[in-house]
Amino acid sequence: MTDDVHLDLSRQDRIGVREALLAGPKSVDQLVTVLDQADAAGQAMLITRLEPPQLASLPGSLRSRIDYDASSRTGFFGDVGEPEGEPEVAVVCAGTADRPVAAEAERTLAFSCVPCLSVNDIGVAGLWRLMERIEDLRPMKAVMVVAGMDGALPTVVAGLLPGVIIAVPTSIGYGVAAAGHTALNSALASCAPGLVVVNIDNGYGAAVAAQRVLSAGR
Amino acid sequence: MTDDVHLDLSRQDRIGVREALLAGPKSVDQLVTVLDQADAAGQAMLITRLEPPQLASLPGSLRSRIDYDASSRTGFFGDVGEPEGEPEVAVVCAGTADRPVAAEAERTLAFSCVPCLSVNDIGVAGLWRLMERIEDLRPMKAVMVVAGMDGALPTVVAGLLPGVIIAVPTSIGYGVAAAGHTALNSALASCAPGLVVVNIDNGYGAAVAAQRVLSAGR
Amino acid sequence: MTDDVHLDLSRQDRIGVREALLAGPKSVDQLVTVLDQADAAGQAMLITRLEPPQLASLPGSLRSRIDYDASSRTGFFGDVGEPEGEPEVAVVCAGTADRPVAAEAERTLAFSCVPCLSVNDIGVAGLWRLMERIEDLRPMKAVMVVAGMDGALPTVVAGLLPGVIIAVPTSIGYGVAAAGHTALNSALASCAPGLVVVNIDNGYGAAVAAQRVLSAGR
């Protein structure tokens, strides 16, 4: 099965982030191969969408080296440092049910030792909750806004703050929420200028985008 | 062609509003037949989506009896009274380009002599504009919120006001705005409780719903 | 986990209904946090889409204080009064399979002590069933019409009654019923004037809208 996997070990040098492992659709054999290659290359690896049964099926020697977070379904394989300094990026989360996606973004940043500010449960149905925190968010270079259902929060935030605002639609909702498509489309069609968007539930991608913003600022 | 048309003359008695004439997809011959039947029944008639070329093609004897408003593409055929009393309903409009739909709602109310408060160009990209007017809107029994693109405004309004909030998505926008479907879906999937929705660009329907609210309150 | 939750305790004052708890997509830890916050604030809480396994996973001290209805998947947390007076709103249900959504609407009203009239299994395939009940429905200020599949019933009802007619499409049906989208679109495109619509299976939202109608009438 080794032939199935060719790690992109030069990615850090090219674009500033290491290759990550999207576990969900892979077999356990494939996961083992990837982690063994990473180990052989001396590279720590972020694992996303790692389902508990997948984790449980890994050999103990690999499993014991994974720092797993159940809420975000992420694992850190190998040694990872601590975030340092004051946060320059924030993760804003509309509803409690959106937390797993926000957590994926936070863990992605933590894997790269990037500190972040988390602000939760401030959906626009109770607008005062956002208004209470808006000044804390103003200095941020990038703000990830995680929201499902109507997806109105990214637009409201992008109209209030000057940083790079990254909408992360989530699949929370039912009926016409359409597994996140409505939140996605609302963010893309936003009347607030310069809002950018990533795929539904893609906390990982939003965090990498935020890292690109921070790199651009150095 | 007369056989093609059977006016629902008992509608006022059954549901409290007269039948209206949706002109857009009808031929001039069909419009003439409808207006002649209304005339014979002594009933004034609201005409919606009446395009200027349709108006111009009507016989002068009919055309001269139509009070036409180009912005909303509506006509009043026959005698219509004046709105009386203080407004109990409002039409809130997100952007300047949404005005024709808002105007259709306002004209529908005017045809039934219902006064309304109009508040324009207060989209959420500049949230302070809504906040300046929110207390004016608080006493309203029904508030129609007309918005295209992201459709975030109805959700924000429904989280702030106690009246019946009727979202009227508009077809303004491009790309994923999808001719109003994104604004529609965002309103339907709203996290704000009890928001109700009508078809895209349906200012007429929103106004009739508002009239039903007023009737229910009497 | 407490930081994930910020109850909107001022919602009752702002818009006339208390915040409700949509349980479905939340973890048990999150549900506990919400209920503890509500308890601390002395606020009863309506819980919607509470799945039996979620209920079973709650600590007994919370579970015992929840009045659970399996058909509608709703729970009342804390003390709730009794409906009083004659019904001014009705829930009309097209088919037996649509009952859970109708029940969610009824329970939402009951949580706020609003009496309602329930009329079931009167889909248009046997039109006489609706006709037998139409006079009972005529005085209602708001009528929620719960229907899946073709979604024809809301249009028929809106053509016969003067109250505020709120279509509640359901996900009942298969093939092109499309999990409720056809019933939804049929209601939005209705030829009956002033019909308003909520999201698929959103009995809760319809009932809140009906409460807004009742408030407007006072």
Next chain:
Amino acid sequence: MTDDVHLDLSRQDRIGVREALLAGPKSVDQLVTVLDQADAAGQAMLITRLEPPQLASLPGSLRSRIDYDASSRTGFFGDVGEPEGEPEVAVVCAGTADRPVAAEAERTLAFSCVPCLSVNDIGVAGLWRLMERIEDLRPMKAVMVVAGMDGALPTVVAGLLPGVIIAVPTSIGYGVAAAGHTALNSALASCAPGLVVVNIDNGYGAAVAAQRVLSAGR
């Protein structure tokens, strides 16, 4: 260009109807070729979706032999007889704007000398109009129900009558009416048993289906 066209001259023998000419997407040269081949074969031909500019561009020698109906955009090329006998099929039309599609069905029947009963403008927003005519429709072997927007009428009719009910959705409506897709889907998802459906605006196809029903009954 002659090579582009091969008339299916044996269709009448195989399936009981002659090949028709769908003019809309064809060039004038192609139309001439088809009509010349029909002429050479001594076969009259029904032309559908023949736009006035296409008609005007045909050579006078062909144009003069076409009995054209502008409402339905149909033409009869060659000699066509008169309908005989009492109608066994009906065309029921929901709204005035749906008439062109109903007319296409009526003309298709007329081309085959099949008499039909036409009932117009009886949409369900004013249900009494249908009820007044339902007994006239009861003996019909096939009833085509032409309706756009919500598409509720075919379901109501199929619940009331025993004949073959053929829904003909039309593209009339706006927003979520979606150019007839909502009316189509509502008919396909109908709770009334045994309703059958043809493509949007396909009055021609509905009439051919009705002819198949009549043939089956002989």
Next chain:
Amino acid sequence: MTDDVHLDLSRQDRIGVREALLAGPKSVDQLVTVLDQADAAGQAMLITRLEPPQLASLPGSLRSRIDYDASSRTGFFGDVGEPEGEPEVAVVCAGTADRPVAAEAERTLAFSCVPCLSVNDIGVAGLWRLMERIEDLRPMKAVMVVAGMDGALPTVVAGLLPGVIIAVPTSIGYGVAAAGHTALNSALASCAPGLVVVNIDNGYGAAVAAQRVLSAGR
């Protein structure tokens, strides 16, 4: 729960078929109520989409009176006669995997004692299989054509036979087969004239339509 159910006992008189029970989305309590009402009215009942776990959950006194067919998931509740006479209708099935839908149609006919001819596994990828049987099918008054995937078979059959051709798209296939939507749309957009269509997997509806055709022929 009795109030949830109102059988349409006059349906046989109105439209020629008895009400059937779509079991799938109903609770066991609801199924019991329906069957008890049917029993009290002395009416046999066709049950469709009855899943084995539903059947197993019924009280033994009801279960023992149900003639269940696992392939079609249908049950006959109460006494049902035998088909008599030569078949005038046929069920044509494209692939082996489409058989359950074809079986639902066959059982629906059997419940009404209508004999039918079944022709299976004659998809167009091996066209000779259809050609071998085409003369057997020519005299049929109605032919149901059950096909998923590309949905080409109904068009080919409708071009070859004079009876009423009823396409029954199935949800068999993957990717762009889209759970039957491609087969459905292909049948609706058919170049073969007069093809009529029912909902995806709706063998029941096709059979009722065929019964309407037979009734029209008497």
Next chain:
Amino acid sequence: MTDDVHLDLSRQDRIGVREALLAGPKSVDQLVTVLDQADAAGQAMLITRLEPPQLASLPGSLRSRIDYDASSRTGFFGDVGEPEGEPEVAVVCAGTADRPVAAEAERTLAFSCVPCLSVNDIGVAGLWRLMERIEDLRPMKAVMVVAGMDGALPTVVAGLLPGVIIAVPTSIGYGVAAAGHTALNSALASCAPGLVVVNIDNGYGAAVAAQRVLSAGR
């Protein structure tokens, strides 16, 4: 404007076909720039989707060097040879209205001097027309099957012939034909094995694929 255009002059060497010019969405200035660059490089160029007004707006010095075919909207710029030898590929066209797409494929082949067999108007509604020609098509290495509406023809052909069968769905049809999406999806979901598909109306792409097949056979 010259900076806007960088011809891919090495394409012939890399993949065996020269870059072509898709004219439709380009401005006249852009077309001029492309043709001038081609001219400077001594390269003849195939122009596709060249609308007559675009052609008319080109400078006479360029226009005079374009061999334009109105049916296919293609132009040959510069010297092009004659097809030689017996056809090894065929273009099969379902209906007369599909001819422009078939013609685009034929012209693309002609630009590369590839002879082809054209077979027209053999849609499956009259299956005998295909059967008359099937033996002519059997020796072909590649067969492009151009069809709109139901898109059944590619499946039937792929079940009968051994060559590479390339489905070219067209936008011909209305309603659920959906501008070619139904024909596209029907071909992709085909039960006939090994059918390959190109974009809607993409006669050019089909012809290039056929050239790739011929190259592979050498």
Next chain:
Amino acid sequence: MTDDVHLDLSRQDRIGVREALLAGPKSVDQLVTVLDQADAAGQAMLITRLEPPQLASLPGSLRSRIDYDASSRTGFFGDVGEPEGEPEVAVVCAGTADRPVAAEAERTLAFSCVPCLSVNDIGVAGLWRLMERIEDLRPMKAVMVVAGMDGALPTVVAGLLPGVIIAVPTSIGYGVAAAGHTALNSALASCAPGLVVVNIDNGYGAAVAAQRVLSAGR
């Protein structure tokens, strides 16, 4: 049940490949019937989408004669030879998670004794991986490119190689990846000329198309 199945035993003679058995949607009884018919005809059979529970449910006498590959879910029933000669076709796979679809293509070729070159995990996010292998791929007559998510790889490959390039979109991805529809549409809309496409996850169909290419070259 035997009547449900009619093997297309002449397929090899007509189009050069034997009928295969798509197991997924079939019952075990149906699978047994097909295999028994194949056995009686002395024909080996490729089984695709054979799920492990289906395999386990087959009678041991059949199961023991199936060479099953779990990754691709394929089985060879009966005797199959060995691939011979140098590969003239290749299977290129974008990501590790796409391997099962690639494996289905490889197994389909192996069933017909066609050797192939496999190149894995060379998605465009690390473009150097493709560039390292491009010269190995240049001589191939057909290249299947298996990719999900963005589906960019087939376009890049088709711009670099002269053979027949067959895109095989996969259902890998989430959110707007839409179960393979985005990869499918990206391949169909490709700016690289002559790219052909098969259904999502259809490794079998791609391999049959490649066999058609090889046959055309002989």
Next chain:
Amino acid sequence: MTDDVHLDLSRQDRIGVREALLAGPKSVDQLVTVLDQADAAGQAMLITRLEPPQLASLPGSLRSRIDYDASSRTGFFGDVGEPEGEPEVAVVCAGTADRPVAAEAERTLAFSCVPCLSVNDIGVAGLWRLMERIEDLRPMKAVMVVAGMDGALPTVVAGLLPGVIIAVPTSIGYGVAAAGHTALNSALASCAPGLVVVNIDNGYGAAVAAQRVLSAGR
């Protein structure tokens, strides 16, 4: 009409960019009102999607103060400075037909005096064109990638460069290109990490996002 417009004059202070005027869907009266308000506030204004007939209908006194660019359909109203310094952002454009969207981005930057590098016509069908310019792009803080059709270019670029990569899908293409939805979805589903996306044809939004990146870096 003045009441229809409320300029968000504090936007520059809040989020760092001035309000722009989306002209397309507005009436001439509305455009005049906006420009008059801007003038009164002493604020220059970027006008986007200003169609030539709109420009021509403006009063001469306003028209003469607009610096109009026909390719991008943008106008600068009032005094605008010159870009200064070395470019830190780039606009990369896949095909010539995508230029108008790229030009909108460039003009938006120019309005704010932000210099940019433009790289055109480097679509992936001829990959060498991108490779020739990749080192020029490496130092950029933000790279807008403008591409329609398959939308493969943003993914390839995001895999090669470390800056913030902003995909701008365009509506160029036909058939399944779906007016830009395929390019949009391909970018959102990208396998390249951290790619962010704006609405179809939204060059303006991409440029504002790039300005947010530059601000974050200061």
